[in-house]
Amino acid sequence: MFTAQDRERIRTELLQAARADARLSGGAITGSAAAGREDAWSDIDLAFGVVEAMRMPEVLADWTSRMVDRYEAVHHVDVVHGAWVYRVFLLASTLQVDLAFAPSAEFGARAPTFRLVFGKAAELQHATPLRAEGLIGYAWLYALHVRSALARGRLWQAEYMVSAVRDHVLALACARLGLPEREGRGMDQLPTDVTSALEPALVGRLANDDIVRAFRAATEALVAEVERVDRALARRLATTLRELSGQRID
Numbered sequence: 001m002f003t004a005q006d007r008e009r010i011r012t013e014l015l016q017a018a019r020a021d022a023r024l025s026g027g028a029i030t031g032s033a034a035a036g037r038e039d040a041w042s043d044i045d046l047a048f049g050v051v052e053a054m055r056m057p058e059v060l061a062d063w064t065s066r067m068v069d070r071y072e073a074v075h076h077v078d079v080v081h082g083a084w085v086y087r088v089f090l091l092a093s094t095l096q097v098d099l100a101f102a103p104s105a106e107f108g109a110r111a112p113t114f115r116l117v118f119g120k121a122a123e124l125q126h127a128t129p130l131r132a133e134g135l136i137g138y139a140w141l142y143a144l145h146v147r148s149a150l151a152r153g154r155l156w157q158a159e160y161m162v163s164a165v166r167d168h169v170l171a172l173a174c175a176r177l178g179l180p181e182r183e184g185r186g187m188d189q190l191p192t193d194v195t196s197a198l199e200p201a202l203v204g205r206l207a208n209d210d211i212v213r214a215f216r217a218a219t220e221a222l223v224a225e226v227e228r229v230d231r232a233l234a235r236r237l238a239t240t241l242r243e244l245s246g247q248r249i250d
Contacts, residue, residue, distance in 0.1 A: 002093040004040060010071060010097070011044050017066065018048055019118050023059055025049035025104035026119025034115040043096035049107025049119060053083070056101060060087060063099060071097070082106070132175055132229050139168035139222050140237065143244055146215050150208065158211045159203045165218040166201040170194070172225050197221045212246065219245040 018027040031045030067073040072092040079086040089097040108124035142164040149158035171181040179186025200217035227234040
């Protein structure tokens with residue numbers, strides 16, 4: 001297990017190496033450290049601008065070698081968003097290190113959690129959070145798949161889809177209350193009247209009755225959350241969603 005001192009040492013060393021890399025136009029601390037919210041479990045999030053876009057593969061390869069040779073990275077995965085490449089490393093110590101690279105023209109703050117450490121950053125529009133309408137649409141889409149998975153006897157798929165409905169309801173509540181809706185980051189800050197309604201939507205065991213019970217709870221919570229966001233839409237969706245989950249309509 002890594003320590004906070006290990007994390008700080010590695011971050012400092014990486015930033016020093018980045019300053020010395022002439023191929024990089026700037027470097028920034030991002031994520032929880034940029035917002036002053038680090039705790040014992042936080043990872044390292046850094047972002048770098050690359051002077052010449054055509055050298056991105058070379059830069060990625062060199063920095064990957066650095067992470068493997070000096071910091072015992074055991075694996076990595078890429079998350080690509082537009083011109084940005086987020087290379088996420090898992091170290092043997094269980095520390096996660098996220099190194100983001102973008103062409104210098106697109107290197108800048110995509111969110112408030114961005115603190116420039118050296119070099120220059122472009123003025124960018126912050127990434128737009130998911131809109132409520134999109135979250136609602138995905139929630140009812142997953143609900144459709146719960147029904148079909150149950151009808152086909154695919155219990156693992158049905159459980160997956162119920163969880164997706166529940167998680168999109170929680171994300172919708174986060175968006176409504178101005179909390180981060182991605183990756184569950186704001187869910188633990190939601191009021192108990194929201195989260196308690198979704199506890200019955202947790203699937204306790206892989207059995208048809210349990211999944212149906214959780215599905216009905218997730219559907220009811222979805223209707224309630226849509227009501228808070230768009231009453232007219234809630235009225236249009238409520239009967240169909242409840243029929244979908246097998247609830248009796250009065």
